[in-house]
Amino acid sequence: MSRVYNFSAGPAVLPLEVLQNAQKELVDYKGCGMSVMEMSHRGKDYDAIHQEAIATFKELCGLNDDWSVCFIQGGASMQFAMIPMNFLGAGQSADYANQGTWSNKALKQAQMIGTVNVVANCQKDIPTRMPADGEFKWTAGAAYSHICTNETISGAELKKIPESGSPLIADMSSDILSCERDYSKFAMFYAGAQKNLGPSGMAVVAIRKELAEKGSTAIPTMLQYRTYVDENSLYNTPPTWGIYIFGEVMKWVKKMGKENLFKLNAEKAKKIYDVIDGSGFYRGTALKEYRSNMNVTWRLPTEELEAQFIKEATAAGMKSLKGHRSVGGIRASIYNAFPMEGVDCLVDFMKEFEKKNG
Amino acid sequence: MSRVYNFSAGPAVLPLEVLQNAQKELVDYKGCGMSVMEMSHRGKDYDAIHQEAIATFKELCGLNDDWSVCFIQGGASMQFAMIPMNFLGAGQSADYANQGTWSNKALKQAQMIGTVNVVANCQKDIPTRMPADGEFKWTAGAAYSHICTNETISGAELKKIPESGSPLIADMSSDILSCERDYSKFAMFYAGAQKNLGPSGMAVVAIRKELAEKGSTAIPTMLQYRTYVDENSLYNTPPTWGIYIFGEVMKWVKKMGKENLFKLNAEKAKKIYDVIDGSGFYRGTALKEYRSNMNVTWRLPTEELEAQFIKEATAAGMKSLKGHRSVGGIRASIYNAFPMEGVDCLVDFMKEFEKKNG
Numbered sequence: 001m002s003r004v005y006n007f008s009a010g011p012a013v014l015p016l017e018v019l020q021n022a023q024k025e026l027v028d029y030k031g032c033g034m035s036v037m038e039m040s041h042r043g044k045d046y047d048a049i050h051q052e053a054i055a056t057f058k059e060l061c062g063l064n065d066d067w068s069v070c071f072i073q074g075g076a077s078m079q080f081a082m083i084p085m086n087f088l089g090a091g092q093s094a095d096y097a098n099q100g101t102w103s104n105k106a107l108k109q110a111q112m113i114g115t116v117n118v119v120a121n122c123q124k125d126i127p128t129r130m131p132a133d134g135e136f137k138w139t140a141g142a143a144y145s146h147i148c149t150n151e152t153i154s155g156a157e158l159k160k161i162p163e164s165g166s167p168l169i170a171d172m173s174s175d176i177l178s179c180e181r182d183y184s185k186f187a188m189f190y191a192g193a194q195k196n197l198g199p200s201g202m203a204v205v206a207i208r209k210e211l212a213e214k215g216s217t218a219i220p221t222m223l224q225y226r227t228y229v230d231e232n233s234l235y236n237t238p239p240t241w242g243i244y245i246f247g248e249v250m251k252w253v254k255k256m257g258k259e260n261l262f263k264l265n266a267e268k269a270k271k272i273y274d275v276i277d278g279s280g281f282y283r284g285t286a287l288k289e290y291r292s293n294m295n296v297t298w299r300l301p302t303e304e305l306e307a308q309f310i311k312e313a314t315a316a317g318m319k320s321l322k323g324h325r326s327v328g329g330i331r332a333s334i335y336n337a338f339p340m341e342g343v344d345c346l347v348d349f350m351k352e353f354e355k356k357n358g
Numbered sequence: 359m360s361r362v363y364n365f366s367a368g369p370a371v372l373p374l375e376v377l378q379n380a381q382k383e384l385v386d387y388k389g390c391g392m393s394v395m396e397m398s399h400r401g402k403d404y405d406a407i408h409q410e411a412i413a414t415f416k417e418l419c420g421l422n423d424d425w426s427v428c429f430i431q432g433g434a435s436m437q438f439a440m441i442p443m444n445f446l447g448a449g450q451s452a453d454y455a456n457q458g459t460w461s462n463k464a465l466k467q468a469q470m471i472g473t474v475n476v477v478a479n480c481q482k483d484i485p486t487r488m489p490a491d492g493e494f495k496w497t498a499g500a501a502y503s504h505i506c507t508n509e510t511i512s513g514a515e516l517k518k519i520p521e522s523g524s525p526l527i528a529d530m531s532s533d534i535l536s537c538e539r540d541y542s543k544f545a546m547f548y549a550g551a552q553k554n555l556g557p558s559g560m561a562v563v564a565i566r567k568e569l570a571e572k573g574s575t576a577i578p579t580m581l582q583y584r585t586y587v588d589e590n591s592l593y594n595t596p597p598t599w600g601i602y603i604f605g606e607v608m609k610w611v612k613k614m615g616k617e618n619l620f621k622l623n624a625e626k627a628k629k630i631y632d633v634i635d636g637s638g639f640y641r642g643t644a645l646k647e648y649r650s651n652m653n654v655t656w657r658l659p660t661e662e663l664e665a666q667f668i669k670e671a672t673a674a675g676m677k678s679l680k681g682h683r684s685v686g687g688i689r690a691s692i693y694n695a696f697p698m699e700g701v702d703c704l705v706d707f708m709k710e711f712e713k714k715n716g
Contacts, residue, residue, distance in 0.1 A: 004391030026381040033362030073431035077594035081578030201597030220439030236435035239559030
């Protein structure tokens with residue numbers, strides 16, 4: 001077996017030992033005579049997987065019993081719809097920051113449902129920055145406020161979580177559990193699983209139970225947060241395989257030590273940014289003070305050189321380095337599971353490429 | 359490895375060779391150096407999986423280019439909401455048959471959205487029957503009509519697909535691709551994947567493109583069918599692993615020969631029904647003319663004997679035979695992937711159990 005270095009923004013690299021273990025028990029899970037994919041979601045074997053996944057995630061995020069962790073199908077994109085459907089009633093308004101492609105998508109879905117206040121607008125500066133500290137103009141009495149902590153496409157991260165004055169909801173799809181963060185500041189946070197948590201096919205949603213209870217009762221059952229909170233995400237058949245792998249990834253994070261992973265994440269990103277900053281050839285896409293440790297984005301002098309860079313990197317076993325089409329350039333997504341050796345390989349390649357083409 | 363006989367109603371047994379192949383290529387898919395779970399959904403490797411899964415399913419169902427096959431997260435339960443949100447506008451009404459637990463759930467979600475005509479109501483006879491042939495009272499000018507072809511909990515199947523006069527939408531979660539059926543009669547049909555198609559985590563939705571175009575544009579993007587049709591289910595990150603396994607199961611159906619599988623399905627069910635009918639001990643739950651070939655349900659003389667039956671069957675390697683709590687008794691779900699040997703094992707056990715306890 002020869003593994004490539006997979007820089008995909010999501011679905012993304014998973015810990016090798018999680019994959020190897022899943023492979024080992026794919027046909028017969030721990031001697032119970034069937035695959036996790038074949039198990040009734042009402043049975044004891046699956047129930048243990050489900051409960052442990054939730055418990056490990058809660059422990060890693062430091063969430064107490066005020067919180068419910070829900071598995072909701074449809075990824076972060078479905079959350080963009082569910083949040084305003086639940087919490088943005090007639091006569092109310094909600095605060096949204098426009099920080100990049102993803103927060104803009106969330107904002108547009110909310111505008112289909114009700115009144116939105118754009119409390120910070122970086123539209124003309126995407127993909128270079130996030131709102132500055134004092135730039136948010138929060139609305140007194142807003143139903144809730146919505147931010148995105150890391151814009152995957154820009155490669156820009158919100159370094160300081162703002163205080164909004166209303167229940168704060170955050171899309172953390174690309175930087176959840178990647179750095180030290182006080183999750184108790186939020187009323188709800190969520191992440192499409194396919195970046196830092198597991199395979200695609202669900203959002204992991206942490207929500208304060210008291211917020212879920214306030215949601216609309218006039219929308220379909222599957223779109224109400226209370227359905228997931230009250231039924232422990234077992235109202236209907238959950239995505240059992242995805243939850244199983246998510247739980248395995250959470251156990252891996254715990255075993256590695258999250259503080260250790262957070263430190264490694266910073267080191268991995270710094271190695272790439274150091275090459276960019278030490279070069280007159282590469283230019284970082286995001287401004288220094290907003291640089292993401294999860295998605296490192298940069299440009300080369302010409303689009304031709306960028307295409308050549310990607311082609312040669314691919315041939316050298318480094319895959320999915322192409323930046324999002326809306327931004328161009330290069331993007332290296334280096335989530336928790338991305339190995340340091342892959343970063344070293346990229347950094348060496350970057351130096352060599354500059355030497356030959358700079 | 360010792361596999362049990364898994365009679366679960368869903369998630370359910372998958373073809374052993376599909377599991378073994380998935381196991382083989384879990385860490386490194388066909389030499390591309392990563393797992394299917396880690397692949398970008400925008401890359402060539404995943405794209406080939408996605409296209410082939412759709413093409414094989416369309417071929418098996420005999421669908422032409424008027425149709426789109428969509429992968430929509432949230433299972434059949436999310437379809438219960440999306441159908442009326444898309445197609446049941448103000449001033450319109452929709453026809454729903456109340457045939458059992460699942461069609462009743464669909465009906466209730468539609469009632470949250472608009473006006474529903476209950477065109478056949480078996481409520482007092484659940485779980486014993488489905489509507490009889492002339493029992494449906496269709497509404498002229500209905501926006502659409504909704505039926506369920508097989509009620510998993512009852513173990514009752516609609517043997518003849520009715521002509522409703524309006525676009526006919528069917529929940530086929532538990533009997534899709536299990537018997538000969540003219541899919542061209544429908545405007546849309548769907549199935550939660552976790553019974554006859556693959557792992558849980560999505561519904562496979564076949565929809566006429568002209569129907570999708572008629573859907574509301576005032577609902578969130580992720581809830582509009584046109585989003586999935588127009589973007590080939592790649593508007594957001596799809597459940598890639600589930601689609602991969604679904605595609606492998608479809609290839610297995612094609613290899614086995616669907617006519618051959620349909621014949622085996624009838625034979626498997628008949629073996630169990632023959633034991634029931636040849637006994638004064640077991641009583642079929644559904645009336646003979648509505649008996650499902652996918653979910654065989656029956657009772658024993660007492661609940662104590664039912665509990666003993668399940669306990670002894672479990673000890674003999676036959677799992678998940680307990681009937682749904684709302685119906686009680688025994689349920690043997692014997693989908694396409696359920697092996698004949700498992701049915702033979704159950705039939706022998708039933709005879710033996712009757713001899714000892716009858």
